[in-house]
Amino acid sequence: MLIDCAGVAGGSSFSGTACDDGDPSTGDDQWTSDCECVGLVIDCLGIPGGPAQIGTPCNDGSIFTGNDQWTSTCECEGLLIDCEGVPGGPALTGVPCDDGDPVTVNDTWSDGCDCVGLTPDCVGIPGGPALPGTPCDDGNNATGNDTYSVDCACAGLVIDCLGTPGGPALPGSVCDDENPDTGNDGWTSGCICTGEAYDCAGVPGGLALPGTPCDDGNPNTVTDTWTSNCTCVGQPLDCVGVVNGTAFVDGCGVCAGGTTGIPPNPDGDNDLALDCLDNCPDLFNMDQADFDVDGIGNLCDNCPWIANPGQEDDNLNGVGNVCDEVGIGEVAAAPLLHALPNPTLGFIRLSSIPSDAREVLVLDPLGALRQRMPTATVLDLSGLAQGTYTLVLVDATMRPLGRVRVVRF
Structure with a gap:
């Protein structure tokens, strides 16, 4: 009988049959052809003879590692990929690098794998706070809001006359001195708001x-x-051109008085009517009565009842031609006028009125014309003051046709 690999005659432990090599790290133990009980090494995935052996590649599932391998404890671990993409490389966060910028210093890899250096600030400190646009002190009391410029010059804004850095109230600029008597107000070099006084034409200065x-x-x-x-x-110049002279144009339009030697406003008859306006300049007639309205006063008219402004008197009898032609007899021959009631309170009736009578002239005792009305049988004299009046009827040529004296009371 055959003796098997376990030394048992007629046993079953022959080459290729299962056995136990007593090694827990192996599996699928079998008798070899030379009767050695040998198992397959169990890999890191628990598979006897599997490929996941210590030191062989694996995948730890992390995108941040590379060259993953099974460790001696069967853990799949990779090497950290550095900032240059090298697994296990030295270019890690915080490690020095070179960002290629000659202006920066202390370059290191950032958390985002950017090679970043620190810019020296305006006082030379890498990464310092004194950067362009940040506050500084330029040491000039006349400026404010001092900041570093892009070229690291510390400069402030000029403080204006109102204390505002960079304000518009600078010497020479416009201001308001609140004085209504000045204009063109402006800031002086000493920051005083001063204006120029208005002149008499309203022009400042x-x-x-x-x-x-x-x-x-x-x-x-x-x-x-x-x-x-x-x-x-x-x-002032007077009317003859004398400075502060006393000559003047009088009521007659004549330059008189002063150095002219001409008496002003002559009134030869002292009737208060200037000679140039007096209708009877040589006779006193304050009322300037002119019955026939010919511009010649009754007192000096050679025909006071009929207008004759030229005072023609061919026969030099002192009676104007027009009165010579009419004649006193003609007036006397005119029909007698009758007026009733007389005296009257206002209304009066005339009778024996000539057919060619056109107007009635009402004269006061001095011969002044007080009323003029068309010829009518009944006349209204109520507008006259109390007194005695003469009614004269005249034709179209102002020739007297008759008269009557009435009393208004």
Whole structure:
């Protein structure tokens, strides 16, 4: 009988049959052809004779590692990929590098694998706070809001006259001195808001000052100057051109008085009517009565009842031609007028009115015309004051046709 690998005659432990090599790290133990009980090494995945052996590649499932291998304890571990993409490389976060920028220093790999250096600030400190745009002190008390410029120059804004850094209220700029009597207000070099006084023409700092020449717009004055209250006043010329003279144009339109030697406003008859306006300049007639309205007063009219402004008197009898032609007899021959009631309170009735009568003239005792009305049988005299009046009827040529005296009471 055959003796098997276990030394048993007729046993079953022959080559290729299962056995136990007593090694827990192996599996699928079998008798070899030379009767050695040998198993297959169990790999890291628990498979006897499997490929996942210590030191062989694996995948630890992390994107941040590379060259993953099974360890002696069957853990799949990789090497950390550095910032240059090398598994297990030295280019790790915080490790020095070179960012290629000559301006920066202390270059290191960042958490995001960027090679970043620190920029020296404006005082030379790498990564320091003194960067362009940050506050600084330029040591100048006349500036404020000092900051570093892009070229690391510490510069401030000029403090204006109102204390505002970079403000617009600078010497020479516009301001308001709150004085209504000045204009063109501006800041001085000493930051005082000062304006120029308005001159008499309203111009700030102008030349139209009291005592200086001006033009008052009056052609009858000379040497015009501004007064202390800014009124342009000249010295008057009288009507003959004398400065401050006393000659003047009188009521007759004549330059009189002063140096002219002409008495002003002559009134030869002293009736208060200037000779140039007096209708009877040589006779006193204050009422200037002119019955026939020919411009010649009754007192000096050579025909007071009929208008004859030329005072023609061919026969030199003192009676105007027109009155010579009418004749006193013609008036006397006219029909007698009758007026009732007479005296009257206002209304009066006329009778014996000539057919060619056109108007009734109402004269007061001095011959002044007080009323004029068309010829009618009934006349209204209620508008007259109490007194005695003469009614004269005239034709179209103002020739008297008759008269009657009435009393209004």
